[in-house]
Amino acid sequence: MSGEVELHYKQSELGLIPVEWTVKPISDCMRLINGRAFKPSEWASSGVPIIRIQNLNNPFAEFNYYPFDDIEDRHRIKPGDLVFAWSGTLGSSFGARSWAGPEGVLNQHIFKVIPDAKVISPEYALIVFKRIEEDIAKKAHGFKTSFVHIKKADLDSTLLPLPCHHEQKAIALALKDIEALISSLDQLIAKKRDIQQATMQQLLTGQRRLPGFSGEWEVKRLGDLVSRMANGCVYTPDEKNGVPITRIETISDGTINWNRIGHAKPSPEIESYKIQHGDILYSHINSIDHIGKVARYSDCKPLYHGMNLILLRPNSNIDSDFLFFLLSSETIRRTARTLAKQAVSQASINTKELRALELTIPDVGEQIAVASTLSDMDAELAALESRRDKARQLKQGMMQELLSGRIRLA
Numbered sequence: 001m002s003g004e005v006e007l008h009y010k011q012s013e014l015g016l017i018p019v020e021w022t023v024k025p026i027s028d029c030m031r032l033i034n035g036r037a038f039k040p041s042e043w044a045s046s047g048v049p050i051i052r053i054q055n056l057n058n059p060f061a062e063f064n065y066y067p068f069d070d071i072e073d074r075h076r077i078k079p080g081d082l083v084f085a086w087s088g089t090l091g092s093s094f095g096a097r098s099w100a101g102p103e104g105v106l107n108q109h110i111f112k113v114i115p116d117a118k119v120i121s122p123e124y125a126l127i128v129f130k131r132i133e134e135d136i137a138k139k140a141h142g143f144k145t146s147f148v149h150i151k152k153a154d155l156d157s158t159l160l161p162l163p164c165h166h167e168q169k170a171i172a173l174a175l176k177d178i179e180a181l182i183s184s185l186d187q188l189i190a191k192k193r194d195i196q197q198a199t200m201q202q203l204l205t206g207q208r209r210l211p212g213f214s215g216e217w218e219v220k221r222l223g224d225l226v227s228r229m230a231n232g233c234v235y236t237p238d239e240k241n242g243v244p245i246t247r248i249e250t251i252s253d254g255t256i257n258w259n260r261i262g263h264a265k266p267s268p269e270i271e272s273y274k275i276q277h278g279d280i281l282y283s284h285i286n287s288i289d290h291i292g293k294v295a296r297y298s299d300c301k302p303l304y305h306g307m308n309l310i311l312l313r314p315n316s317n318i319d320s321d322f323l324f325f326l327l328s329s330e331t332i333r334r335t336a337r338t339l340a341k342q343a344v345s346q347a348s349i350n351t352k353e354l355r356a357l358e359l360t361i362p363d364v365g366e367q368i369a370v371a372s373t374l375s376d377m378d379a380e381l382a383a384l385e386s387r388r389d390k391a392r393q394l395k396q397g398m399m400q401e402l403l404s405g406r407i408r409l410a
Contacts, residue, residue: 059101
């Protein structure tokens with residue numbers, strides 16, 4: 001095996017690469033031209049669209065315009081041009097993309113990338129920039145920040161693996177296919193999520209009834225629908241030998257995130273705070289955007305109830321899954337935000353206000369049917385998201401293998 005590697009690969013600044021490949025810095029492969037600096041006083045309601053960072057992910061959003069004719073060609077941009085936002089938020093504005101909007105003038109904080117056609121194709125240039133973007137994201141994650149920037153000198157000196165043009169195009173085509181799959185899954189997920197939200201609104205308000213149900217709905221207070229409504233326990237942290245316990249951030253994404261739990265020192269007192277199947281955790285003290293978020297516990301792993309989340313234990317008058325969907329609906333979330341008392345950096349709802357929260361509900365049979373329908377939609381969405389996430393992982397693996405030459409397409 002070692003002889004085969006030595007025969008077909010060579011050592012380079014980037015490690016082993018195919019013998020036919022070269023390594024060059026970005027400065028030898030393409031030009032990076034920063035956008036033009038505009039003063040707000042130069043913005044107008046008509047003229048040439050100013051392409052700013054916020055336009056990159058939504059190329060047909062509202063633009064500011066530059067009304068004069070003194071724009072240099074180097075700052076002009078047209079559909080298909082490669083751009084790199086060198087300052088911005090990871091996963092949002094920062095990074096490379098092919099411009100898909102109208103012709104315009106590029107604002108500062110964005111490089112217009114002009115590949116040298118003799119050395120690198122535009123399609124391959126976009127791929128290597130995406131790889132650079134991922135490397136920057138990994139380093140930034142270590143510093144727990146989402147806003148990053150990179151200097152032009154650092155980009156210019158970044159080394160790139162360069163196969164021949166034919167292989168560059170083959171690599172770009174292979175990755176384009178899987179990107180198309182990911183894009184189609186993203187669109188399908190967004191469509192399914194919109195349908196789910198509309199269905200939730202209709203089923204949870206009685207605007208739409210499932211077959212076989214026609215009885216009147218009743219108004220009940222939340223306090224009459226739970227056998228337990230209480231804050232969690234005060235505990236002594238013990239990361240090494242402790243039991244898993246919830247923290248305020250544990251449900252920040254609307255689910256129980258096991259990567260955001262704490263660990264508490266075991267004690268006889270803490271046992272009474274063990275969470276049971278069907279229990280619902282409610283965010284009652286947080287920033288206003290997180291107020292009213294809920295997560296249901298349906299795991300087999302033990303978990304204990306910590307401070308700053310309210311635990312709701314549904315009684316026999318309501319189905320646990322139905323209550324979860326009802327509390328997580330936008331209508332009830334909006335009511336919770338209205339009830340919350342706001343301070344400088346956070347808002348809160350006390351248990352008295354929660355107990356008095358009025359909910360309109362059908363009989364238990366219809367509750368179960370509605371919850372089952374919505375759970376099926378949840379499962380379908382989860383399956384699509386899992387498929388999309390696997391496709392993203394496959395793309396990352398393919399990129400690693402293709403840009404190192406460990407997999408050859410030509």
